[in-house]
Amino acid sequence: MLSGDGGSGVDGIETVPPAPVVSDPVLAGLVEAVESAVAELAGQGSVAWSNADRRAVIQRMETVSRSVTAYSHTWLNELIAQHGLDVYPGSVPCAVAWMLRITPRTAGARVRLAAELGDRTALSGEPLPPLLPHTAAAVRAGLLDAQHVQMIREFFRHLPASVDPQTRDRAEQQLVGLASTRRPDDFAPLVAHLDSILDPDGDFDENED
Structure with a gap:
């Protein structure tokens, strides 16, 4: 629900979904460190930055964004293989759509992308590289x-x-x-x-x- 005075939400949104809990303490610390770094960077006043620094920050953050998305392909493959989406209704694309609040069509495209660029697991449990290994490596490096x-x-x-x-x-x-x-x-x-x-x-x- 939108509100003109904003309440306790963000930019007029009164109810913001809580951040999902990460139970593993080491993993939680890593995720929180990333979130804190983003928040700290966002809180910096950029008015005094030089244009050279602005260009560098934009380019480097683009690289980070691409890299994180690339690694998420493996996480999604593992989630699908281990039935971690069963807590949501419907097919795999519908479940991903629920989880990420995106359309099923977009979710389906993301699942197909993960199938080609994420690490995989054979039926025997043996780890397998991505179907497009060189592309996956370049995306993880933020190059593509x-x-x-x-x-x-x-x-x-x-x-x-x-x-x-x-x-x-x-x-x-x-x-x-x-x-x-x-x-x-x-x-x-x-x-x-x-x-x-x-x-x-x-x-x-x-x-x-």
Whole structure:
């Protein structure tokens, strides 16, 4: 419920959901340290900052944001595998939507992304690397934007099954190297060019979903 005078909430929201409790004390301390650091940074008066510092802070916080999101893919995979979403109603996407207060469509996309970029576990319990290991490593390092990742994923969805694993691995390494130093709009034609080499009869579209 919104209120003009705000009450005890945040920016006019009277009831703010409480932060979920982390029971493990070490893990709780790490999460609280991150939250405290964000709050402390947000509380700094930025008026006196130099523009060089503003640029640096924006860039470094973008890297941190990308990195945290990337690591959450593994956490989500583990949650799904260990039935940790059973406390919510409905399918896995619906459960994720409840947990994160997002739409089921967005949640479904997040689940699919986690399946490709998060660490996995075999039925035997053996840990497995991400399906796109080089992409996952670059995202965890904060080097890639969501659009970079989308184009790389679409490249491999489009790639014929006849392309051998070694070639796929080299292609992924090359794409990640190119994406790490370019904007998505500069990266797109390079993706299309590599696709034309490996699949000359195809019709690549980086905007497919």
